[in-house]
Amino acid sequence: MSHSNDHSLLSNHHLNAEFLIAIANGANLEDFNLPTNGKNTADVNGLLIDILKGKCEVKLTRKMNKRNVNGYWVNAPETVLPTKEKYYVSRPDLPKKFIETKNCNEFTDRHYLSMGLVFLNPEDAIANANAMCLIDPGPVP
Secondary structure, three states, X not given: OOHHHHHHHHHHHHHHHHHHHHHHOXXXXXXXEOOOOOOOOOOHHHHHHHHXXXXXXXXXXXXXXXXEEOOEEEEXXXXXXXXXXXXXXXXXXXXXXXXXXXXXXXXXXXXXXXXXXXXXOHHHHHHHHHHHOOOOOOOOO
């Protein structure tokens, strides 16, 4: 097996482990974008068995949580960021509606997190800022 295949296999095992741990800790299957692999999505047990047996290359992503801001549904903000991770802060007072910054685990980062203004992409920060200003953010994925 080549080095890239080894890495891919390890990545998939890591994602599978994260998924199974989340399920064991009470996460709902509806919280994840599960691959169907040509199977009926109702056959969740079969999918879980395939994951456990390693028959399935799973690249799971957690669905974004939503929140209602002034009657508009937008993606929920982040609550924890890895150190040195780039993030975006909703700023309805600015023309761009956001600022881009880096998490240095300082007071400002913790303050933005506590205010619910931190997002991992500018689109979510803009949608949140628009909703704060009573502007329809449009469809939110």
